[in-house]
Amino acid sequence: MHGFSLSRGLFWAAIAFLLLLAARPWVERVWISNQAEPRAVTARGDLAADEQATIQIFESVSPSVVFITTTEALASPWSRNLTEVRRGTGSGFIWDDEGHVVTNWHVISEAQSARVRLADQRSYPAELIGASPEHDLAVLRIGVAIARPHPVPIGTSRDLKVGQKVLAIGNPFGFDYSLTTGVVSALDRTIYGDNGQEIRRLIQTDAAINPGNSGGPLIDSAGRLIGINTAIFSPSGSFSGIGFAVPVDTINRIVPELIAHGRYVRPRIGIAGDNDVSRPILERLGVEGVLVLRVEPHSPADRAGLVGTRITAGGDIIPGDVIQSVDGKPVSDMGDLIDRLEGYGVGDEVTLGVLRNGAASEIGVTLGGQFQQLD
Numbered sequence: 612m613h614g615f616s617l618s619r620g621l622f623w624a625a626i627a628f629l630l631l632l633a634a635r636p637w638v639e640r641v642w643i644s645n646q647a648e649p650r651a652v653t654a655r656g657d658l659a660a661d662e663q664a665t666i667q668i669f670e671s672v673s674p675s676v677v678f679i680t681t682t683e684a685l686a687s688p689w690s691r692n693l694t695e696v697r698r699g700t701g702s703g704f705i706w707d708d709e710g711h712v713v714t715n716w717h718v719i720s721e722a723q724s725a726r727v728r729l730a731d732q733r734s735y736p737a738e739l740i741g742a743s744p745e746h747d748l749a750v751l752r753i754g755v756a757i758a759r760p761h762p763v764p765i766g767t768s769r770d771l772k773v774g775q776k777v778l779a780i781g782n783p784f785g786f787d788y789s790l791t792t793g794v795v796s797a798l799d800r801t802i803y804g805d806n807g808q809e810i811r812r813l814i815q816t817d818a819a820i821n822p823g824n825s826g827g828p829l830i831d832s833a834g835r836l837i838g839i840n841t842a843i844f845s846p847s848g849s850f851s852g853i854g855f856a857v858p859v860d861t862i863n864r865i866v867p868e869l870i871a872h873g874r875y876v877r878p879r880i881g882i883a884g885d886n887d888v889s890r891p892i893l894e895r896l897g898v899e900g901v902l903v904l905r906v907e908p909h910s911p912a913d914r915a916g917l918v919g920t921r922i923t924a925g926g927d928i929i930p931g932d933v934i935q936s937v938d939g940k941p942v943s944d945m946g947d948l949i950d951r952l953e954g955y956g957v958g959d960e961v962t963l964g965v966l967r968n969g970a971a972s973e974i975g976v977t978l979g980g981q982f983q984q985l986d
Contacts, residue, residue, distance in 0.1 A: 668778060668834045669790050674730045675705040675763045676780045676827060677712055678787045679737070679751075681722030702781035702827030703727065703751065704763045704836070706866060712751040713866055714826030715841050716742045719749055727753045729760060730788065741869030745808055745877075746861060747841050750869045763828055766835030768814065768858035771795055779818040779840055779854075781827025793818030801946075802842055802855055811950050813855040814838045820854035829856040838862075864953075878952045878959070878978040881910020882917065882934075884945040892920075892930055898966055900935035901948045915976040918967065935971075936964030952978065 658666070679701045701718030705711075712727055719725050725737040735753040742749040772795065779791045797815035816829065820840050829838035838856030845851040868875050882903045889902035906912045906919040920931040936942060937951040938961050955961060957980035962973050 664832065665778065665790075665792065668830060668832070669780065671834050672763060672778075672828065672830055673780055673788050673790075675760045676730065676788065677703045677705065677760075678728040678782050679703050679712075679714055679718060679725055679826065680728070681719055681725045683721070683723045700782060700785050700823050701825045702823065702840070704826075704828045704839075705760045706750070707762050708759060710753045710755050710759070711740065711866075711870060712737065712753060713839065713862065714749050714751065715839065716744050716747045716749040717841075718826045719751070720744070725751065727751065728787075729755075731758075741873040741875075743865050743869060743875035745810075745875070746857060746865050747810055748839070748857065748862065748865050748869070750866055763830075763836045764834060765863060766831055766833065766837045766859055768837050768860045771798060771814065771831075771837060771858075773797060776832045777816050777818055777837065778830040778832075779816070779820055779824060779827060780830065781820075781824035781840060783819075783821035783823040785823055789824075791819035796853070800855060802844075809946050810841070810855075810857070811946065812858055812861060813841070814858055816854050816856060817852050818854060824854075835859075836862075876957055876980040877949075878955050878957050878980060879911070880915075880917075880952070880963075880976050881907040881912040881979060882919070883907070884948070886944045886946075889945075892928060893933065896930060896933070898933055898935070899941075899943050900933040900966065901942055901945055902933050903931040906931075911976050911979045915963075915974050917963075917965070917974065917976075933966040934963050935966055938962050939964070 681699050681701070699718070699722070701714060703712045703714035703718070706713045719739065720742075726734055727737045728734045733755075735755065737751040737753050740750040740752050775795050777793055777795055779793070781789060783789050793816050795814060796817050800813040800815045801809055801811045802813060803809060814829065814837070818829070820843050824840045825842075827840050828836050829840055831837045837859050839862055840854060840856050842855045843851070844853040844855070865875055883905035884901050885904060888904065893899065893902055902920060903912070903917055904920045906917050918931045921929040923929060934942060934948060937948065940951055942948045942951055952961070955978055957978055960975055960977045962975050965972050965974050
């Protein structure tokens with residue numbers, strides 16, 4: 612009986628020893644994990660030169676970028692009281708020391724009011740100063756008494772090259788002060804705005820632009836404004852690698868007019884043309900240009916002696932003058948003519964290359980102006 616008890620004790624001692632051996636790795640892991648410390652940080656070294664340049668540009672320009680919130684008034688079906696609700700958001704940038712802010716027309720076009728929030732979170736009600744829907748540009752004004760943000764430095768778009776680096780700063784989807792980078796993908800693009808009008812001479816970029824970026828600045832590697840982000844090409848409505856910006860040379864021409872007059876004064880010669888109507892006539896004549904369908908009475912074109920298209924009593928079409936160039940630069944349709952004339956001011960004289968009855972001539976015209984009414 613005593614020997615049996617001893618054997619039984621040895622058996623359980625052996626079992627306990629084996630269990631201890633089996634548990635040892637787990638015990639050691641628990642002990643080691645309880646003793647673990649963060650790993651040492653590997654020294655990074657200096658940022659790359661292009662990274663430093665990008666950071667410097669963002670830190671310099673972003674305080675001049677603003678966050679725009681638009682609202683509309685809705686009537687309660689129960690109380691008929693008007694309540695302001697948020698309509699949308701967008702971006703803009705400080706234009707000058709007078710509190711003017713430049714943005715896209717489509718950002719604020721259907722809103723009843725707008726507020727502008729600065730980078731330091733100060734917020735101000737905005738006043739609409741002027742707009743040019745044809746260029747998708749608008750100017751607001753805010754009353755900043757102290758610590759005004761600096762205007763964004765102005766560059767030029769006439770010497771842009773495909774491939775040069777660009778930066779976009781804005782508020783995509785309401786995520787304020789976001790930075791994206793890319794390159795100039797193409798130049799002189801044409802798109803159609805919401806109102807069906809052509810917007811010409813646009814910069815194409817692959818810098819990510821999304822809803823909310825509209826109205827924000829497109830910046831070059833020198834930290835200068837070269838465009839205003841205005842549209843994307845996307846079947847889904849989100850960024851797909853093709854964004855468009857109104858070039859700064861257009862902005863720098865239009866914005867002072869909006870500040871001074873509240874409206875854009877478009878240089879004009881006073882003719883009526885229609886590409887669809889003119890195309891078969893020009894094809895029959897075997898020429899290119901802008902067929903003058905009608906000359907407005909007392910207009911610059913009328914004073915210069917331009918001749919419009921006539922229809923005889925028998926229904927025959929007598930083609931009028933065909934404008935083929937402006938100061939030696941060719942024009943192929945009405946959009947080209949408008950685009951060429953916008954490079955001038957009201958009162959400037961231009962020389963039109965005109966084809967009349969098959970004979971080429973040059974006619975001088977002093978440009979007039981017409982106010983574009985705000986919608």
